[in-house]
Amino acid sequence: MFSILAVDDSPSMRKMVSFTLTGAGYHVVEAVDGQDAFEKAQTEKIDLVLADQNMPRLDGIGLTRMLRENPKFKNTPILILTTESSDQMKQAGRAAGATGWLVKPFDPSRLIEVIQKVIR
Amino acid sequence: MAEVQSAGGGADFDLSQFYEIFFEEAGENLDQMEKMLLSLDLTQADDEELNGIFRCAHSIKGGAATFGFSDVAELTHHMESLLDKLRRHELQPAPSMVDVLLESADASRSLLARHQAGGEGDSLDTSDLVRRIAGLAAGQAAPAPAPARAPAPVAVVAVEPAVSAPLDEEPEASPQPAAEAPAPAPAAPPGTRSLEIHVGPLERPEQAEAVRELFRDIPGLGTIEALPSPQPDMRAFAVETASSDEDLLDLFVFHVSKEQVRILPRAPQEPVDPDEIEAQAAARRPFGFFHDAPGSPIASFGLFEGAPGVPEGAQAGGAQSEQSSASAPRTAAAPKSAQTALEASSIRVSVSKVDQLINLVGELVITQAMLAQNSQGLDPSQYQQLMSGLADLDRNTRDLQESVMSIRMIPMSTVFSRFPRMLRDLAGKLGKKVDLVTQGEATELDKSLVEKITDPLTHLVRNSCDHGVEAPDVRIAAGKAETGTITLSASHQGGSIVIEVRDDGRGLSREKILKKAVERGIEVNDQMSDSDVWGLIFAPGFSTAETVTDVSGRGVGMDVVKKNINSLGGSVDIDSVEGYGMKVSVRLPLTLAIMDGMSVRVADEVYILPLSSVIESFQVEPETVSTIAQGSQLVKVRSDYMPVVALDKTFQVPRNGDAREANIMVVVEADGSRVALQVDELLGQHQVVVKNLESNYRRVPNISGATILGDGKVALILDTGGLVRRARY
């Protein structure tokens, strides 16, 4: 079973994502912001990271950068959730080493589709 | 269940189970936003604060859009745009912005409340707020745009035609969306194109209907009318829109793929500045819809080609490959500083769980008391271990109880938090200048008290602002500072919490109060102490205000305040010096649920008195008791006479033929007065768990609650305040 780290400072979004993913057969580890996610990633088995961009303490792109510095997460898929899809955002994401992005708000079934493209 | 707009059709996913979490979360974000807006220093706006406020709006927008509350999403989207400009320093903060953002926060609250209640009735019209926000957002031309924003022309090009309009004036030719637009808007926004759109071939032609709905649901997108179908499996529409072809395709693609859509011009159109279209489209950034557009510049999801984590041979999915550009600027996405509104070290617990826990601990206290009682007769030398175990149990239970009660304790800051905003609005309305100072915010009180203390405190603060603090010119004439100060403070004193509302206003006028009392037929005399005179204002209907503002002064306030506080087991006192100000002190017991009690016997029944109200007790000597009119009696205690309340008579306790042996008097004090309760026997002092009588029964006069004794039986707790009042009036 794949393990997904779901990071979002909004409890309702986090719960929704967690529910959607567990319903699809994934194991979900929740984190409330980038800092929390980074700490949890050290000890949990993680196959994919799904992170909101706008978060306090450490945002999605910051988290991506920090994870990529760790050999354990060199190739882990990291998807950033964002409400913007500007070129600037994408470039920053890419530069940080993110695998891809997903625009919010999204349809829960779309989320699963996207994840399935990345981990199978 | 709240109504759902069509924000994505995931048929297998019922998002409504997350609504409540979202409502709560959005409420907190709004509280936080309001707090930060009020404390924002407009001359030196703190970056972190601006970011924080932005994130609040952003978070609400995201959730609202995801869960289908498009009215909230729209409003917060505009707030977010304004806040985005502020945090990027493209705009200077101004009081009018704070005002409109505060008002918008209020409006968002109303919109959310409506959804939470089921979505009945008309939605609040937010178009005016939206206009004002947009006006402010555009009103000040940005300084040289930050280089990082180069790709998007928004910052450079004047977005709205109303850019030259001064702040706060409504822009004419409003490009702002009408709330619902089934009919074509009277004045088409500039840059509108007339198009003919063909959709098909479709497996299910109804899919095209969804396209039409887009125009209905997205404000400002444009208008759409059906045209005769060119083929059975095709649909055609006449569309007026300012959006670019790409934008339209993006939107449609949720319902129909790009290959199925053909966009044709319908009438000759003027060449339009593509930058301006882009700018306007960006300004009316569509949200709440899911795009999937291969090859589109505004993609909904995408994988970076060659990025780590992309599986071999995976399609780049929904986007064109993103070439890493050497000139890609490093954006300031550095980890934010440690400032965080999030406490990751606390957990949410439902109130009912806490109450249950408290109940169970209460049960434990009762059982432990029973054990203690039953073991009293045992020979300590024989049962040494048992006795020592019971002593430990006693201590542990006490500690557990304290711990558990403290769970329900929350800081006064939650009560105080509403006052800055309230006072700001109120002072503004009354034309007064008032500063609010709070002290002791960390002082804790029981959750149940918090809810009940808020109304009385609100009234007191309003009173101070309305009647206490004088108008600026009056203050200056009196040699005071133009801005008055209202101080809210909270502190623990003994077993109580003391909350004070102080102002440096005009204070109470002894003369006026006495005069008013006489007018109302209340008996007064010149020898009355100041505090007695101030106490007169608690009489119902009493108000010395010359004009009745709609805020306070109708005279319904102070007596209700006093009654409310008394019913919580507390007391109110007033202190004032004319010309200098006034202080109202509210004293409340720290917790309602556990009380030190004295149990007394009346015939075969046991009653409990709150120990805090017991002054003393003594054996009755008949010479000290005198009977006056109507059978009431007085007892002389040292040099004071006080009324006697015979509990067996008050509660009609049956004596079953036994001789009356009511020989003990217990002096209790409440509301500043004393009476002597006549009982048969004093049984002892112990802590009792207070149970509510009204939850399953009703309010009983002279009884404030019930408790469960060590033997499992119920004993009633006396309302000493009620008894005292009865005896004296």
Add this chain to the structure above:
Amino acid sequence: MGVMGKMDEGSAKGAREYLTFRLDKEEYGIDILKVQEIRGYEPPTRIANAPAFIKGVVNLRGTIVPIVDMRLKFNCDQADYNSFTVVIILNLRNRVVGIVVDSVSDVLELSPDHIKAAPDIESVIDNGCILGLGSIAERMLILLDIEKLMSSVDMGLVPAEA
């Protein structure tokens, strides 16, 4: 002892289960879903100035519950308190309350065709609180809207003015 609501496998459509009890010579039925448990009678703590039929309050595992003696309220001939006296603890929308009755019989399932409307007869119980008359075998049951009955002002549990 507790009464557990059981779902009958072959329930007829629209049938409901009723707890039946006796007051004097009449048999009554109330919706089983409103019954929390059945207990023996223990002398409650008296509440001064309450109507005679409100015997007082008891401790039900930490909750204070008022006890209403229906036999006194409805002027029955006898109101004894002995080891057979039964108290039905009701869990109504806003409150938990206990009622003293003569005896509890059983739980019956009645479908709508076993129930007919109550004729407008002289009864100690306000007709508005009677759901209908149920008949099964030789028994006739007066089906009560116990929620409405206990919330009515003259039952003394609800304060007279709002």
